[in-house]
Amino acid sequence: MLSLIDGYRFGGAEILLAQLAGVAPQVDISMDIVSLLPESANARETIRLLEQAGVRPRNLNVRRLLDPTAIFQIVQEIRRSRCDIVHAHLETAVTLALPAAKLTRRPLVCTFHTIAEPLTGREAKRERLAVLAATRSDRAIFVSAASRAAFQHMYGHSEPPPNWEVIHNGVDLTQFTPGPADPRVREELGASTGPLVVVPGVFRDCKGIAIAIRAWPAVREKFPDAKLALVGDGEPAAEYRRQVDAAGLGDAVIFAGSRTDMPAVYRAADIILAPALPGENFPTTLIEASACGRPIVTTTAGGIPELVAAGETGLLVAPGDHVALVDAVCHLIEHPSLASRLGAAAVVRAQQNFSVLAAATNLRKLYESALGVVDEPAASCT
Structure with a gap:
């Protein structure tokens, strides 16, 4: 061929x-x-x-x-x-x-x-x-x-x-498997303590990273030690940094850059967040995160509902709805047993289908x- x-x-x-x-x-x-x-x-x-x-x-x-x-x-x-x-x-x-x-x-x-x-x-x-x-x-x-x-x-x-x-x-999926979080990686991502939410992927408008930044002050109101790690890079990075500064988020949002140890990054996260907007299609980062046993909060944009089963392997909200995004993230932080169940089911779905x-x-x-x-x-x- x-x-x-x-x-x-x-x-x-x-x-x-x-x-x-x-x-x-x-x-x-x-x-x-x-x-x-x-x-x-x-x-x-x-x-x-x-x-x-x-x-x-x-x-x-x-x-x-x-x-x-x-x-x-x-x-x-x-x-x-x-x-x-x-x-x-x-x-x-x-x-x-x-x-x-x-x-x-x-x-x-x-x-x-x-x-x-x-x-x-x-x-x-x-x-x-x-x-x-x-x-x-x-x-x-x-x-x-x-x-x-x-x-x-x-x-x-x-x-x-x-x-x-x-x-x-x-x-x-050879390297993308469940496992314990590496404390060193969590510290590098800014969360030696407290909940760690990771947004993985190249910085593009369709990834909805600006929505995650907009949502983060409300998450911090409920969980002051929660950290948001943006793992990736791209042209909009300077604008995202400006938005973080304007929101007064300081060290609550970490720009972790592109990394080559993504399996360890996924395992270090408590939640994977993908606030995708229309224009996103079928993000393979969510397959990787699922295979590592991480619960996902994402949106119904594009083909994501074909990848993440709503209520079974992750929580889905409407694209651009930062209020619903806050609620979903906080719900998983408040209910770690639910997060664990979603992550376990995500592993099975990724291995069988993706x-x-x-x-x-x-x-x-x-x-x-x-x-x-x-x-x-x-x-x-x-």
Whole structure:
């Protein structure tokens, strides 16, 4: 199988590909991965993850959608790889892969990793082209039912097109397991004593971090020693720091930065908070936290209700409702036995439904369907 992606940036789609490559041999899939963008655009961390998974990532030299050599380059790569099936990720790859797959007579599978939102200008045109291409492909995958529904609504389909399917992302859960909190990590996150609530993930508007900051003074009224640790970084960091200072939160909110020891961070937390807003799709940080046995307070944005079972593995509130967010956080702090039950159930749900091996198994079945393999072992995807 040849995976084609826009570029080796450091993002969710790229990390997912690396994790899938690591387990692909277990489901009899051989993965070849190639980037449209040249090597100069590679993110070092993404290349490291791919190489650790046993993949030798390759680059084409397609810098833009209208590159006149793009389809020729992809056709050559498909023929060189001798793949049985092509799997395109992200908009440019999806759009360009369709004619290349047709020319080489290979089935094409496409994946959308985002949730549809109103766009303008070139972004809107690029997405529309990608959706048209995916709808003409053999299979189009959406990583949540919410994402599929959003694209269906955005592009005027009364029903999902017959080739639009949902396969949830999975995470390599090898390191994400329950365990005791490390006191050193809790201290680094600012909570040697008192409740510790952690917001994990890259700083983006859709993560709703500003909502968490707005909610925190009310949490502190009930629990003066409660700490909020923001574990991540990104462009809005300066604005979030300004909001913290303006709210007089001082050392009540800790900017912990990006960390490489996330399993220990999750285990150190009493609660994982994800105040997601519309635009969030299917945050894999919540799979990781669940697998570590942490209770979650989050929202009903995007595909989150498909991931976190309301009242069973976490508490869900409406996006943007900071009052409900305060109530949910305080409720779990006040009822540690409930928090423990939610965390234990979250482990089971993550292991059963959201492992990367489960995702790879589901992909294997979809590939077999696209290849027309029925009731017999599929040919090796080489």
